[in-house]
Amino acid sequence: MIYLITGSNGLLGQKLLKKLKDFNFEVIATSKGKNRNFDSESYTYESLDITDKDEVNRVLNLYKPNVIFNTAAMTNVDLCEDEMDNCDKLNTFSVAYLADAALSIDAHLIHISTDFIFDGKKDLYSEEDPPNPLSYYGKSKLEAEKLLYNHNCNWSILRTIVIYGVGKKLNKSNIVLWAKDQLENHNQIKIIDDEFRAPTFAEDLAQACINTALKKEYGIFHVSGKELMSIYEIVESIANFYNFDKSLIKRIKSKELNQKAKRPKKTSFNLLKAKNTLDYSPKSFLESLEIIHKQLKNN
Ligand SMILES: NC(=O)c1ccc[n+]([C@@H]2O[C@H](COP(=O)([O-])OP(=O)(O)OC[C@H]3O[C@@H](n4cnc5c(N)ncnc54)[C@H](OP(=O)(O)O)[C@@H]3O)[C@@H](O)[C@H]2O)c1
Known part of the structure; x- marks a missing residue:
């Protein structure tokens, strides 16, 4: 079996690459630009910009x-509002090429x-619930989904929520690494308490992706963490875990951030389908913090 990853320099891409090392598969890691991953002995790296249709065809036909x-x-949800053409190219059109x-x-x-x-108006979204994106990012990702619903290839869509975890030379941080870093350095931080998410441990999502492949399951799956928390509660849990000074965290409301993109107020998923079909078994937020703590110590 040959497995190919796009965006292998990103957080989920890195986790997939690491997990696939445990299998006897041929793995092709691809991302835009140079490889930023660990030892390259267990896989082949190929630079691939997925917005380039010819390159997508070349690389996929080369490795099959x-x-x-x-x-x-x-x-970057706010950047998508400013760069709609680039957003369309990467989040929608490239999915058609693939x-x-x-x-x-x-x-x-x-x-x-x-x-x-x-739109975040419902509790525990299931796979059949009607979408209603509020941002350009959300629209571009939905357009990609629609394109797959009507495509004859074998496809699966795993929808997820706020991914966090430890990665190497990531281009962007994530809520856990960022909050830990800020509080460790005694910086005052303003955190919104009126948006709620079920944050997803990157390792859990990577495992769900691999199970989807191994079990050849097709269709749409909701794959996220199992706890709904406000962003404030997420950061507070990190502070509690590390015994950081919680007076550094100031509660604010989302409208004070003046973010360009509109975001859903509350998103959590009904995980039943993923649990039953993909053997998905997400860690609790606390369990994942313990794993992250060990990973950071070993790095
Ligand atoms: N992050 C979240 O909280 C979140 C929440 C819900 C859904 N998702 C979805 O989950 C998926 C993975 O997210 P993630 O956080 O792991 O993403 P990420 O860390 O931003 O990684 C995306 C990777 O794609 C690479 N890339 C950028 N442009 C590319 C191009 N034209 N061709 C090929 N590769 C390109 C990036 O390279 P560089 O590193 O060089 O920029 C990056 O390594 C995405 O589909 C995202 O929409 C994410």
Whole structure:
């Protein structure tokens, strides 16, 4: 079996690469630019910009993977409002290139989508709930999904919520690493207490992606953490875990941030389908903090 990852320099891409090391598979890691991952003995690295249709065809036809994990995306939600063309290219059009190529080589395309396709007005979204994105990012990811619903390739969509974890030379931080770093350095931070998410441990999501491939499960799956927390509660839990000074955390409301993109107030998923079909078994937030703590100590 040959597995190919797009966006292998990103957080989820790195976790997939690490987990796949435990299997006897041929692994092709691809990302835009140079490889920023660990030892390259267990996989082949190929630079691939997925917005370039010819390059997508060249690389996929060269390696003919059985499974493609598409983790590459423009994930800066506010930037997507400013750079809509770039957002369309990366989050939507490239998915068409991957799906067409997947069909031609009979590969299983496992694509990652987002809670931001929903408006956040409902509790525990299930896979069948109607989407209503509030931001351009959400719209671009929904357009990619729609394109797959009508595509003849073998596809799976794993929707997820706020991914966190430890990575190497990541281009962007995540809530856990950022808050830990700020509080460790005794910086005052302003944190919103009126948006709620079920944050997802990157390792859990990577395992769900691999299980989707191994079990050849197709369709849409909701894969997130199992606890709904306000962003304030997420940061407070990190402070409690590390015994940081909680007076450094100032509660604010989301409108004070003046963010360009509109975000859903509350997003959490009904995980039943993922649990039953993908054997998905997410860690608690506290369990994942313990793992992250050990990983950071060993780094
Ligand atoms: N992060 C979240 O909280 C979150 C929440 C819900 C859903 N998701 C979805 O989950 C997936 C993975 O997210 P993530 O946080 O792991 O993403 P990430 O860390 O931002 O990684 C994305 C990777 O894609 C690479 N990339 C950028 N442009 C590319 C291009 N044109 N061609 C190929 N690769 C390119 C990036 O390279 P550089 O590192 O060089 O920029 C980066 O390594 C995405 O589909 C995202 O939409 C994420």
